[in-house]
Amino acid sequence: MKQDTEPSPFATLIDYMKENGLADEAKKLDTLLREVAWTTGSEFRGEFGFEMKNIKRSSWKRMSEKTKASFKSVAGMILRSWPGIGS
Numbered sequence: 001m002k003q004d005t006e007p008s009p010f011a012t013l014i015d016y017m018k019e020n021g022l023a024d025e026a027k028k029l030d031t032l033l034r035e036v037a038w039t040t041g042s043e044f045r046g047e048f049g050f051e052m053k054n055i056k057r058s059s060w061k062r063m064s065e066k067t068k069a070s071f072k073s074v075a076g077m078i079l080r081s082w083p084g085i086g087s
Contacts, residue, residue: 008033010048013074016067017055025055042081049078049085 007015010033017026028051038044052075063071078085 009070009074009077013067013070016064016070020063020067022055022059022062025059028055045078045081046085049075049082052078053085 010029014026014030014033017023017029029048032044032048032051036044036047038047052071056071060068
């Protein structure tokens with residue numbers, strides 16, 4: 001079975017945030033991605049999206065354009081499962 005070697009969009013966002021000096025914020029997302037056992041993917045996306053809203057509010061201006069593009073891409077994925085989270 002061929003294994004996908006591309007990092008997930010979630011992991012890419014976390015890496016970009018670290019590059020921007022947002023280590024604390026990235027750690028919060030990394031914990032949700034790699035350390036929590038989720039019951040469903042929808043549950044994960046809801047919690048990840050909620051944390052992204054908090055991070056956007058506090059750290060958007062400190063993100064590079066590359067990180068903002070990644071952030072928007074991941075947010076789009078989350079909004080498909082949780083359309084109300086963007087409100």
